[in-house]
Amino acid sequence: MKGSTIAAVLFAVIAAGFALLAPVSDPDIFWHLASGDWMLDHAQLLDRDVFSFTRTGVSYHTGEWLGEIMLALAFRAGDWLGLELLRAACVGIGTFFAARATLRIQPHVGWAALPILGGILVARTVWGDRPQLFTVALFPIVFDLLLGARISESPRRLALLPPIFLLWANLHAAFAAGLVLVAIFVIESGLVRVRATRAPLLVALVLSVLATSANPAGPGAIAAGFGYASSSGAYVVEEGPLDELSGAGIVVAAMLLGSLTIALVLGLEGITRRLGAPLLWAGLIVPFGFLGFAIQRHAILACVVLAPFVAAGLPAAIGRPARTAPLVPRSASAVILAGCVLLLGVAAATVAPRSPNLAAYPEGALAALAARPGHLLNEYDWGGFLVRNAPEHPVFVDGRGATLFLPDVLADFDKAVGLGPGYRGILDRWRIDLVLLRPERPLAVALREDGWAVLGETARWVLLARR
């Protein structure tokens, strides 16, 4: 077995091991689980709202129905540990293919390690238990397939793309980023007339686009996918721009500006000689570098694409010779692989958390809520938690923000909790009897002063009831 493949497995095990250590805590997991459970219980797609009182019965598509069912099945199979194992599997698969793509271009593990580990650090920001985990796994698979086909000019593996996109389009809406990736390879192959891959890539793209139409939203899923990619970060932090001075931002900036330095030093000839396909790298680095900084949740996609260029370009820029991957004997490979499986098994059995981390949620308010009927105005980030844990109180808003609650409900939410003009009208119009917010919210301060009853409070939340 190639040493680079063994190295990719080791990187995958490191990433999967880290992914196993974190307890479930993502604010969106709860409504995804509730949605998956609903579909499994009712044996039908969930295409209208059943969790809020502000949008009851309104039809919507998250574009993630299969992802939600997978999450619910994992939970049913293994409780919270089941979700952690699913997360670790997606992270491990994604890291393996991202590392393999990098090691295709830079077989020297030492040079490849830096951008791969950087990518793992950035990926940690999207290891929340959501359907986006499937994108974490599938995007590197598609990238590795494309890179393998282009570099070795062997197009047979491209036949895997349409079924992957069929699956991806039903798992998570970010499949659009994968289509962009394929399109870049198609354009480059067409421009430089790569005979072996030009036609197969085009066919693969067409079939992949057709495959993404096979989902409940039909061809509209593509438009939704691109809309999702271009949605603003006004309500969802991870869809906002990446802060360069954050941990992930520094890594992405180092990789993007490292790429710029490498390109300036090597130029067209140097890149052609060491990495090949210079137009392809230009086509990949520019749009995905932009995407990584424009939408912070996509920073990992930028890292996957930039890593091979940085790994191979850096030593070339400082005059180090190119290396080939060593071969590892089959017996040694088998021992290493078995050791990795054993290691992950031990980690799952011993150190993986068995319960979610609910420190960020108003867990203590649930009992008081259960005893008090009425319409509830809840904090945006807690909507999913309440959907799952307080189903007797349909929520005002939850993490389905841009899909379901724009523009009216979110505007009302903002105005009410920020104590904007007309906030009382909003409370009356929605007949709000209960308010569960962070104590520093202006609405919470005002309602307390106005004599609403405090049913419970901590430093993180306060539950108020109209008298």
Place this chain on the structure above:
Amino acid sequence: MSRPSLVIPLLVGGFFGAVAAQTAVKDTDFFWHLATGQQTLAGGLARTDVFSWTVFGERILTDQWLGDVMIALAYAVGSWSGVIAVRALAVAAVVALTLGAALHARPGRPLIAVLASLPAIALSHYAWTDRPELFGYAMFAAMVWLVRLGQRGSGLALAATIPLLAIWSNLHGSSALGVGVVTAVCLERAISVPSFRSRAALLILGALAATLVTPSGIGIWTSSSGHFLAPPRFIQEEGVPDLRSEPGLLFAVTLGLVLTTALLGRGGGLADAAILVPVAFVSLTATRHLPFFAIAAAPFLAADGVDALGSALRLAGLRIPVLAANVSGSAPRAADFGALVASGLILAAGVAIAPRAPDVSSFPQAALATLPPGPGLLNRYEWGGFLIWYAPATPVFVDGRLFPYVGDTLDDYRSVIGLHPDWREVLARRGIRAVLVGPSDAIAVRAADLGWPVLVRTEKYVLLRVP
């Protein structure tokens, strides 16, 4: 080395200076800069605050004293037209210096130089306001030209960066970027030309020392490091650059062009990397820093952009003629002098038809007569400078000088404006007697609930008396 023609840079600079003059004075920070400059002209440099009642008598930064004095001198000489004339001159300088550096990089090809400078002109136009920041861009454009000349072997140009930095450090805190660029360029030259090492060390030390020749001394670095390494994100222009916004897209296009040019370029560009990479890093830290990269990129794009385009077309199998630099494009000094005169006339014409009065429509002008004299007013942050200039008898709670207020004062400001749980305690402790805020601010809405007396109310502001 042939001397490039300055005709096009001067004429284009004059044109854009005249365009910049067509906007009335309206910047939120302008007024406190004007008041500070006027105070310095009248009574010498003030090192303690005299404009607020919250930090009165405490030390303030003096890092922009010369910029403030220039604005105040312009006002003293020509009233609002004088201020606009200085703005027009500064914009003309930014454009002419950027274009001049680009033309020097590609002699005799003015159209290419203009195209390469367009991103810088487009991105800097967001900062064509009446602040010392604009002088900082002009200084940076001059710095880029000098270090480019230095990279071509002009020791005089590199030495000239030191007096430039000394002036820049008294104009605006962005001089820290200039020190960074000089350091990076000197280090690169020291690596490439071993005999340059001792001169590089002297230049770096000289550049650092030049920034200390200011009334702030080493304190100049407090402001610079604050803005560059920990930008106050709640201020719009200090926010994370959003690449999906208009300035963000312009920056992304510029970075994309630079990356593509580098990837398809001639290579061996460590000298380019020494300028472009650190500036790109700084530009990505905050929205207000975006123009720096476009200014720095103009000479690179002019020199290599067309060749990179040719390489791309050749890779695609197309044949295009090589567009060499036209070294005969230099003009006689008389032509340059004529262009200088013409540029001056264009600027004068632009200033002559410029607005004669400031645009204060976004400020609480109608509240001025009703403001209570003496301490006790809590005002919105962005109106502080306006009040300093137009209502000197009413010291402000906070204003755009920011750093004197960081800590308790800003925390208290946020508590009252945003109706945090301790807002009443802050009101009492600070002795706040009136608030001048937006009608949709939480405190204004709450004050209406509580029946506070309204002294002035419009659609944009409300002045309330605290009972």
